[in-house]
Amino acid sequence: MDHATISLLILAAVIVAFIWNRLPVGAVAILASLSLYATGVLPAQQALSGFGDLVVVFIASLFVVSEGIDSAGVTTWAGQWLLSMLGDRPRVALVAVMAMASVMSALITLNGAAAALIPMVVVIAMRLGLAPGRMLLPMAFAGSAGSLLVLTASPVNVLIAGAAADAGTAGFSFFSFAIVGVPVAIATITLAAFLAPRVLPERVSETQPPDLSRHAATLAEHYELVDGFFRLRIRDQSPLVGSPCDALSLSGYDGLQLIAVQRGLVPVQGAAALLADDVLVVTGAPSEVSRAVVDLVLAVAMRPVTATTGELISREVGVAELVVPPRSPLVGETMFPGMARGAELTVLAIRRRGRDRGAGPTIIEEGDSLLVHGSWSAVDELVEHRDVLVVNSPDLVRRQTVPLGAKAGTAIAILAVMIILLAADVVPAAVAGLGAATAMVLFRVISGGQAYRAVSWQTVVLIGGLIPLSTAIETSGAADRIAERLIAIVGSGHPVLVLVALFLLTAGLGQFISNTATVLIVIPIALAAAAESAVSPLPILMTVAVAGAASFLTPVATPANMMVFSPGGYRFGDYWRLGLPLLVTWLMLAVLIIPRVWPL
Numbered sequence: 001m002d003h004a005t006i007s008l009l010i011l012a013a014v015i016v017a018f019i020w021n022r023l024p025v026g027a028v029a030i031l032a033s034l035s036l037y038a039t040g041v042l043p044a045q046q047a048l049s050g051f052g053d054l055v056v057v058f059i060a061s062l063f064v065v066s067e068g069i070d071s072a073g074v075t076t077w078a079g080q081w082l083l084s085m086l087g088d089r090p091r092v093a094l095v096a097v098m099a100m101a102s103v104m105s106a107l108i109t110l111n112g113a114a115a116a117l118i119p120m121v122v123v124i125a126m127r128l129g130l131a132p133g134r135m136l137l138p139m140a141f142a143g144s145a146g147s148l149l150v151l152t153a154s155p156v157n158v159l160i161a162g163a164a165a166d167a168g169t170a171g172f173s174f175f176s177f178a179i180v181g182v183p184v185a186i187a188t189i190t191l192a193a194f195l196a197p198r199v200l201p202e203r204v205s206e207t208q209p210p211d212l213s214r215h216a217a218t219l220a221e222h223y224e225l226v227d228g229f230f231r232l233r234i235r236d237q238s239p240l241v242g243s244p245c246d247a248l249s250l251s252g253y254d255g256l257q258l259i260a261v262q263r264g265l266v267p268v269q270g271a272a273a274l275l276a277d278d279v280l281v282v283t284g285a286p287s288e289v290s291r292a293v294v295d296l297v298l299a300v301a302m303r304p305v306t307a308t309t310g311e312l313i314s315r316e317v318g319v320a321e322l323v324v325p326p327r328s329p330l331v332g333e334t335m336f337p338g339m340a341r342g343a344e345l346t347v348l349a350i351r352r353r354g355r356d357r358g359a360g361p362t363i364i365e366e367g368d369s370l371l372v373h374g375s376w377s378a379v380d381e382l383v384e385h386r387d388v389l390v391v392n393s394p395d396l397v398r399r400q401t402v403p404l405g406a407k408a409g410t411a412i413a414i415l416a417v418m419i420i421l422l423a424a425d426v427v428p429a430a431v432a433g434l435g436a437a438t439a440m441v442l443f444r445v446i447s448g449g450q451a452y453r454a455v456s457w458q459t460v461v462l463i464g465g466l467i468p469l470s471t472a473i474e475t476s477g478a479a480d481r482i483a484e485r486l487i488a489i490v491g492s493g494h495p496v497l498v499l500v501a502l503f504l505l506t507a508g509l510g511q512f513i514s515n516t517a518t519v520l521i522v523i524p525i526a527l528a529a530a531a532e533s534a535v536s537p538l539p540i541l542m543t544v545a546v547a548g549a550a551s552f553l554t555p556v557a558t559p560a561n562m563m564v565f566s567p568g569g570y571r572f573g574d575y576w577r578l579g580l581p582l583l584v585t586w587l588m589l590a591v592l593i594i595p596r597v598w599p600l
Contacts, residue, residue, distance in 0.1 A: 003041045003476035010035050011473060011521060014466075015509065018517065025517070026458050029465025041472050050467030054430040055162050059155045059463060060455050061433030065415060066108035067454030068440035070399060072411035073315075077403035082120075090128050091193060094135055097121055098189045101139045102146030106153040107415065110143045111456070114560035117143075120400075122567055131202040133568035137575070138192040138200075140560045141582060144549050145188040148181030150174055151429070152422060155463060155516045158429065160545040163523045167537045174422045179597050180546055180590065187585050192578060199577040203569035212392060212400040216312040219319060223349035223356065223371045225312075228304020229259060229338040230289050231346075232280045238297040244271045248280075253292050256284035259359045260336040267334050267361065281338030283359050302338075305348060305373055315406040318379045318398055319348070321391040322370045328387045335370070336361040345374035407445040414439045459516065466520045474524035483528035495535045495600040496591060499543045502526055503587050506547035511554045519548040538598040546590045552579025 010032055017028045037047035050056065082096055097117070104113035121139055125132040147154035151161055151174045165171040219225070234240050240248065245268045250256045259281040261268040268278060279301060282289065293300060305312055312319050324330050337359055339347045348371040350357040350364075362368075370388070372379070379394045398405070418436035421427055427435075441451050473479045486505075490497035502522065510518040526544050530537040551557030553576045555565045561575065 003039075003472070004478040004481055006039050006041055007036075007469070007472045007476045007478040008481070010039075010041075010469065011478070014469065014517075015521075024458070026461035026465065029462045029469075029517070031465075033465045033468045036468055036472050041476060042468055046471065047468050049471075051461075051464035053464065053467055054428060055155075055158055055467070056460055056464050058158055058430040058433040060460050061430070061437040062109060062152060062155075063455045063459075064437035064440055064446070064451045065418065065433065067450060068407075068411045068437075068445040069108050069415060071395070071405075071446050071450065072408040073399065073402045073405035074408055074411060077408070082124075088128060090130055090134075091197075093124055093128055094138060094196065095189060095193050097124065097135055097139050098142035098192060101143040102149065102185045102189070105143040105146030106149035109153065110140075110147050111559045113143050113146070114140055114564065118564060118567055131569070133203055133570060133574075134196055134200050136564040136568035137561075137570065137578060138196045140558070140564050141192060141552055141578065142185065142188050143560055144551060144558065145181065145185040147549050148177050148184055148546060150177060150181075150419075152419070152433070153177070154549065155459065156519045156545055156548045159463075159516070159519050159523065160541050160548075161429075163527065164538060164541050167527060167541075169536070169538055172538075172542070173425070174419070177542075177545065180542060180593050183589055183593060184546065184586055187589060188582055191581060191585060195578055195581060201569070201571075201574060212397050215392070215397050215401055216319065219321060219371060220312060223351065225305070225348060225371075229281055229283045229302075229359065230300060230304065231302035231338055231340070232282060232289070232293060232298040233301045234274060234276055234278045234280065235297045235299055236276045238276070240274050240296055241276055242273050245274055246270055248274070250282065250292065253284065253288040256282055256288045256292060257359060258282055259338055260361050262339060265340060265342070267336070267339070279340070281336065283337075302346065305346075312373065313397070313401050315402055315404075316376070317374060318376045318394055318402075319371065319373045320379045320382050320394050320397075322372060322382065322388040323391060324364055324366055324368045324370070324387075325389050326366045328366065330364050330387050331366050333364050334361050335364055341372065342374075342378065344378035345372050347371070348373050407443070410443045411440065411445045414443070414445070463516055463520065466517050470520045470524055473521070474527070479524035479528035480532070482525045483532045486525070486529055487532045495533050496595065498529055498533050498535070499539065499591060499594065499600075500587065502529060502540060503543050503547040503590060506544050507550045507583060507587075510548055510551045511557045515548045515551050515558060519544060522548075535600040536598060539594045539600055542594050542598060543590050546586060546594075550583050550586045552576075552582050 014028055014032050017023055018025065033047045033050065036042040037044050082100060085096070101113055101117055104117065117139060118136065121135050122132045125135045147157070151157050151172065157177055161172045245261055248258060248261070250258050261274065262279045262281060263275065268274070280298065292298065335347055335350060337347055337349050341347060350362050351369045352365065376394065376398060382388060383390050383394065414436050418432050421432040422429055437451065440446050441448055446454070486501055487498065490501050506518055506522045509521065522544050526540045527537055530540040551561065555561045555570065555572060555575055564570070
């Protein structure tokens with residue numbers, strides 16, 4: 001059996017495995033690479049070369065850059081700005097959401113844009129009295145159109161640009177894709193705005209993403225953060241120094257109540273003598289607190305924190321609701337509102353069985369809930385803490401409630417520099433992307449752990465594993481064989497029909513397997529078809545790029561399609577109702593625009 005036949009058999013097995021959907025896609029890609037080596041089609045170095053490809057490095061770096069932009073609150077700011085501009089016009093809201101999805105997909109990829117926008121779109125739909133399903137699928141489809149606006153918007157674009165350069169052509173510049181992408185995005189938004197209310201269902205999902213936009217006010221109301229507390233530090237000259245703790249009285253100050261005394265991280269109780277730098281935690285009227293501060297020579301270490309003051313959640317500080325699990329070391333400890341837990345965390349309130357425990361000390365039991373406040377870094381660390389369970393992800397709270405966080409300017413600047421380097425072609429794309437990803441970590445926009453978690457390793461492994469298959473299809477003669485059959489069907493004198501055939505082949509495969517995997521499979525076939533038809537590979541490759549983004553007919557076509565499936569209350573058959581007209585529209589635009597810009 002020759003290498004071309006073996007390559008095609010491996011290709012067929014990969015497609016069947018993807019459609020079967022019982023094996024991890026990464027495992028399928030790796031098995032494809034190993035099969036190419038085991039059958040002798042490629043040597044070991046070539047069979048595993050995809051994992052060191054510059055395309056893989058660039059795509060991985062884009063995930064980190066996207067995480068930095070989203071984590072810095074840029075997407076939250078955009079969402080809040082959109083809400084302020086919408087009013088109560090559902091059609092305008094739908095168009096605005098789709099336009100934002102297109103732009104954000106160009107900046108932070110389709111999957112990143114979908115993840116950032118889904119909670120916001122659900123909230124917008126509910127406030128406008130619409131079923132979220134009327135807005136979520138159009139948003140995902142508009143995001144697919146946005147992936148054609150710039151080179152870095154999608155791994156598919158990067159693969160297509162690399163293939164064009166490898167084919168010895170002038171290639172595609174950073175904004176080349178926008179020539180087709182802008183008309184496609186406009187047509188998608190226009191058609192979806194007209195059809196979505198007519199063809200999409202009004203179902204409401206039973207599992208909606210949480211709306212945390214009013215999280216601070218909700219917590220303040222739930223934990224009755226009205227008067228709050230003051231932390232007052234005893235100064236060296238204070239008359240309280242040396243006096244017994246249990247003799248301390250604030251009866252001379254109207255309504256002023258002593259909650260507890262704290263030394264470091266430990267409560268001071270009984271007859272222990274008060275020392276300088278001990279902290280009195282008190283509650284009461286600010287005027288009486290001010291009198292006590294002067295009379296007793298104290299320093300205000302912390303004022304009351306409430307949602308109304310804007311101090312509960314801000315760029316610098318956040319809040320977390322915790323539950324004490326069974327067997328936690330905290331069980332049996334004494335805590336009280338105003339108690340410092342470490343250098344950057346303060347307990348704001350304690351509840352037990354739905355009731356507030358008040359201002360006094362409480363011996364913690366399992367099931368108690370705590371409200372703690374502090375720097376975002378300290379709050380984020382609680383997620384990994386085994387002593388408590390975090391009710392809402394601090395990261396999700398921050399992203400939905402803090403627009404343009406402290407590092408937003410830095411994140412935007414890093415993104416802008418990367419785009420300029422790519423647009424000017426100053427350095428290779430992998431260098432620009434990796435530099436931007438590293439800058440996001442070095443300038444503390446995100447942590448190193450966030451950077452590692454941001455990378456979709458499934459995508460990285462998928463691309464790295466399938467690049468050798470693409471190479472084998474090209475070098476073994478398999479691509480030529482498929483291209484010859486394709487040309488024989490449509491005729492060598494009809495290059496436009498070749499474009500249509502490649503579009504349908506790519507779009508058809510893309511409804512069931514990853515568009516990235518689809519494009520990797522089709523690229524060598526497309527190049528062979530271009531050579532067989534004696535036409536430029538540029539229009540052929542751009543057609544494949546457009547068709548690769550046209551994943552509309554099934555929920556498994558893209559991760560974004562699947563991400564909106566549950567919150568939109570969709571069924572499998574809902575996708576083609578809006579997706580089929582869009583697919584036909586994209587095909588018509590591709591055939592009309594591409595041959596005129598890149599002549600056949």
